[in-house]
Amino acid sequence: MSDQPRRPRRPAKPYRRPKKDPVRVLAFEALRAVDERDAYANLVLPPLLRKAREDGDFDARDAALATELVYGTLRRQGTYDAVIAACVDRPLREVDPPVLDVLSLGAHQLLGTRIPTHAAVSASVELARVVLGDGRAKFVNAVLRKIAQDDLDGWLERVAPPYDEDPEEHLAVVHSHPRWVVSALWDSLGGGRDGIEDLLRADNERPEVTLVARPGRATTAELLDEEAAVPGRWSPHAVRLAEGGEPGAIAAVAEGRAGVQDEGSQLVALALANAPVEGRDRMWLDGCAGPGGKAALLGALAAERGALLLASEKQPHRAGLVARALAGNPGPYQVVAADGTRPPWRPGSFDRALVDVPCTGLGALRRRPEARWRRRPDDLEGFAPLQRGLLRTALESVRVGGVVGYATCSPHLAETRAVVADLLKQFPDTELIDARPLLPGVPDLGEGPDVQLWPHVHGTDAMYLALIRRTG
Numbered sequence: 001m002s003d004q005p006r007r008p009r010r011p012a013k014p015y016r017r018p019k020k021d022p023v024r025v026l027a028f029e030a031l032r033a034v035d036e037r038d039a040y041a042n043l044v045l046p047p048l049l050r051k052a053r054e055d056g057d058f059d060a061r062d063a064a065l066a067t068e069l070v071y072g073t074l075r076r077q078g079t080y081d082a083v084i085a086a087c088v089d090r091p092l093r094e095v096d097p098p099v100l101d102v103l104s105l106g107a108h109q110l111l112g113t114r115i116p117t118h119a120a121v122s123a124s125v126e127l128a129r130v131v132l133g134d135g136r137a138k139f140v141n142a143v144l145r146k147i148a149q150d151d152l153d154g155w156l157e158r159v160a161p162p163y164d165e166d167p168e169e170h171l172a173v174v175h176s177h178p179r180w181v182v183s184a185l186w187d188s189l190g191g192g193r194d195g196i197e198d199l200l201r202a203d204n205e206r207p208e209v210t211l212v213a214r215p216g217r218a219t220t221a222e223l224l225d226e227e228a229a230v231p232g233r234w235s236p237h238a239v240r241l242a243e244g245g246e247p248g249a250i251a252a253v254a255e256g257r258a259g260v261q262d263e264g265s266q267l268v269a270l271a272l273a274n275a276p277v278e279g280r281d282r283m284w285l286d287g288c289a290g291p292g293g294k295a296a297l298l299g300a301l302a303a304e305r306g307a308l309l310l311a312s313e314k315q316p317h318r319a320g321l322v323a324r325a326l327a328g329n330p331g332p333y334q335v336v337a338a339d340g341t342r343p344p345w346r347p348g349s350f351d352r353a354l355v356d357v358p359c360t361g362l363g364a365l366r367r368r369p370e371a372r373w374r375r376r377p378d379d380l381e382g383f384a385p386l387q388r389g390l391l392r393t394a395l396e397s398v399r400v401g402g403v404v405g406y407a408t409c410s411p412h413l414a415e416t417r418a419v420v421a422d423l424l425k426q427f428p429d430t431e432l433i434d435a436r437p438l439l440p441g442v443p444d445l446g447e448g449p450d451v452q453l454w455p456h457v458h459g460t461d462a463m464y465l466a467l468i469r470r471t472g
Contacts, residue, residue, distance in 0.1 A: 018129035018137075022057040024105065027069040028131055031101045034074065034370050041070055041370060073108045074369040075204045078176040079152075080107040082159040087146040099136055102128045106144045111152040121148055167193070175200035180377050181362060188411040188452070195456075202456035207366040209241040210263050211253065212293070215300040216330040218257035226250055233459055234442045235266040237297070256328055261293040262364075264453045264460030265356075268407045269294045271438040271451075272354050273301040275467050278401030285353040286311045287340045287394050290318030292325025294356055295335075303331020310345070312338045341389035348399040355394045357387045357419075359410040363462030366455055380414045387415060391423045395430065398470050403433065406466045411452055416464040420450065429472035435465050 026048050033039045045067065052058040058066075073080070084103050085092050092100065106124030109115045115123075121144045128137035150158075160173035168186070172179040177200055186196045210232060213220045223229055223239040232238020238261075241247070252258035284302045289295040289311035299309040311326060311333065313319040319337040326333050338344050340355065360379055361371045387408070394404045408415050424430055434449040444457050450466040 018126055018134075020130050021123060021127060022052060023062050023066045024069065024123060024127045025130060026052055026058075026066050027073075027105060028098075028101060028127060030066075030070045031073065031105070032098065035097055035101065038374065040368055041074060042367060045070055068113070069105055069108060071206065071369060072112050073104050076108060076112055076176045077104060077369075077373060078178065079156070079159075079173060080104045080111070080176075082173050083107055083111070083147055083155045084143065086155075086159055087143045096136075099128075099132060099140065102132060102140055103143055106140065107147055110144065110148050111155065117148050121145060163193070171196065171200060176204060177365075177372055178375075181372055181375070184362065184412050188413050188416075189454070198456040199454060202454075203365040203372075204369075205366060205455075207262075207455075208459075209244060209247055209260060210266075211239045211241065211247065211250070211258050212261040212266050212297055213237045213239065213252070213258050214296055216303055217300060217328065218252040222252055223250070223258060232263050232266075234439065235263050235270060237270075238263045238266055256296075256325065259293055259296060259325065261297065262367075262461045262463075264363075264458070264463035265293055265409075266297060267439050267442065267453070267460070268356065268405065268463055268465050269297045269301070269354065271435055271465060271467065272352055272403065272405035273298065274438050275352070275403045275405070275433055275435075275469075277351050277403050277469075279351075279399075281305060281351050282307050283350045283352075284309045285345075285350040285394070285397055287343075287353055287355040287390060287397070288357055289313045289322045289335070290315060292322035294354065295322050296325040296329070298354065299326050299329040299331065299333045302333075303329060306331070307351075308332040308334070310350075311335045312340055312343065314339050341386070341393050343393055343397065345397065347396045350398050351402045352405075353394040353398050353402070354405040354407065355390045356407040356409070357383075357390050357415075359383055359387070359408040359415045360412060361409055363409040363411050363455075363464070367461070380412065383415065384419070387419045388422060391419060392426065395423065395427050395468065395470065400429075400470050400472060402470050404468045404470075406468065408464050409461055411454070411462040411464060416452070416466075417450065420466045420468070424468070427470075429470060430468050431471050433467040433469055435467045438467070 030044050033044045034041055049063050109120035124144055125137050125141045128140040156174055160170050163170040168179050168182050171182045189195050211223055213223055220239050228243040230240050230242050232240055247253045247260050284307050286295045286298055290313040295311040302309045311322050313322050316337045319335055323335040360375050365372050391406050398404055406420055432449045435451045436445045436448045445451050453460045453463045
């Protein structure tokens, strides 16, 4: 035995309970809802923020940070997945989804915000201790420390293939879109690298909140009295909240006299309302009216001319939203819960009809960033029969001399021009109307006669519109 005296053992550090950070816990809960329930962040986040404010946990700065963490993480999820994959020793599919959500939140703080590196890592590890436990928090700590060794540009050079070798995959990783979405958007947009990169960048920007002053019920002058409100770019009824804000706190919005509506959506309704029809102009149809934004604007425009709007929506709960949006409309209207492909009205009943058909939503990725990861190419096949069926019914529903507007919030050619071309073949007694003059002042509308709006060009969702007149 050695005669050396034994060193006294250091006393064990007392266990420190993890400190709960309400902002990051809320952001984590929102991401879990998106992952687990296929929820949309724009529906999940507001009630979580409202409850946090009511509980006294949040102020305006906390709410802004939580919102940035959720939406920033969702928008750049593909990029962050590629970076995280380079820092773990297993396929990402083998990483538990809650762990991956914490890692993604940490990656966004490190690579997509100005939060200092030490603070981003320590706050994320503390979150992991709260929601995952101490064991998995060590894994989170190790991965985030690897990510923190480089900035976003450095990581993109490492994880994205060179553009010259694989342009679509390069753009997919750098701009955080699935490869098939990049390919589809590029086909629809045409042109070279600059245009598609501008579009993908625009998809990753936070969109402004745009309001619509419903004619006869509110004015843009009233809305412009709000703080940081500026006129819309193209629609005479639009007002933009340049610094965000809470639309529900605006009196005209709370009372239903104004609403939140993208300017592209407003332009579609205005173009249909202003398209020339032959003869009477008394009956208007919104054949896919839910949740009611376009119906409310169309109803107000119809009222100015003494016309009646029939708003039809298949799902009863969405028909209820339409009825709520139209409540207080200054003119006659009716809301029905009906299948737009098997309508209860007679053919030839309407002078104007709008069908804003269900679609993949690839034109609204700024507002619903998670949709890009949720959609699959075969979703197009699922929507195709419904889109054609709704346009067919709309064409049958208008009289000779009447006009149909076919609209969709997707620029995918399979959901836009392909649908219109198919139905024009089936209805030879129709003609396309040049929609461009009906969007006065809006630049870069292409060769016509249909119109495709773009986020990076017009600052709107990527709305598509074709106007079709029955001729015989």
